[in-house]
Amino acid sequence: MTDLPSQWTHEPHKILRFRPGDKVTDIDTDSSPGYSDGKDGSDEVQAERNERFAGLQELLYANGKAGGHRSVLLVLQGMDTAGKGSIVKHVVGAANPMGIRYTSFGVPTEEERAHHYLWRIRNALPDAGDIGVFDRSHYEDVLVVRVHELVPPDVWEPRYDEINAFEKELVDSGTAIVKCAMFLSLEEQKRRLAERLDRPDRYWKYNPGDLDERKLWPAYQEAYQAVLDRTSTDYAPWFVIPCDKKWYSRLAINELLIEAIKGMGLSWPPPDFDVEVEKKRLAQA
Secondary structure, eight states, rough: OOOOOBBBBBBHHSBOOOTTTGGGGOOOOOOOOTTTTTTTTTTHHHHHHHHHHHHHHHHHHHHHHTTTTEEEEEEEEEETTTSSHHHHHHHGGGGGOOOOOOEESOOOOHHHHHOOOHHHHHHTOOTTEEEEESSSSSGGGGGHHHHHHSSSSSTTTTTHHHHHHHHOOOOOOTTEEEEEEEEEOOHHHHHHHHHHOOOOOGGOOOOHHHHHHHHHHHHHHHHHHOOOOOOSSSSEEEEEEEEEHHHHHHHHHHHHHHHHHTTTTTOOOOOOSOOOHHHHHHOOO
16 A cells, blocks of 8 residues: 555556666656646645655654664765755655754865775665765765766776775665666756856855766766666666756655665564553653
């Protein structure tokens, strides 16, 4: 039995899942796969699903406090302006921050460069009961590193298999991984960059380097194709998220998180005390 809103004609975790043969160049970034309604009414659906997500996150957190070993890792991977921050604010932000571990991975620090590329990733993994959020991730080391030729191919090429083994280790230890590849069009990215330049309260979000990255769009598409082809597995599949419509990407990723926690089959931890005795003691206090 699913509690999926009626606006969804297909389950997001099925329709958005990357499948062998899918092509990055064929992604319709302005589409809303599996969702029958448009933007009108999406705020109401989002609010309702945020409540559902928050309730499940509390259930996960409670299990962690009671000795459970389950956790969730949300990987948000996409070009600048794809809306990663919007997901953190409008979806993940609905949950109790005590159970959220957010990490934004930028250019590695000197200390991080002195270690294996997965060292900083392991240090940011969620504890039992928590939801970890990676704004960018270990995939930077087969995306940016590849596109900018920061290391030779014989260095980054083995990383696909290393990442698969790493994620298998996480899943086997009780972490559900929700990997979202967020795609937007060049036109929509340009519009969002222009908005940042038109608003003083958005200047801080503008990075002149983003214009240089736009020139490398074909190389990034090739790199993302390799990532999806090589690292979408049965235990940690990629979900392809069209992001020209922010309202849709929020709804989609919200459902993916809900489904991930529901799939754990959790129940509320039983008390380690006699409830009736405590009620009597409280009445006499």
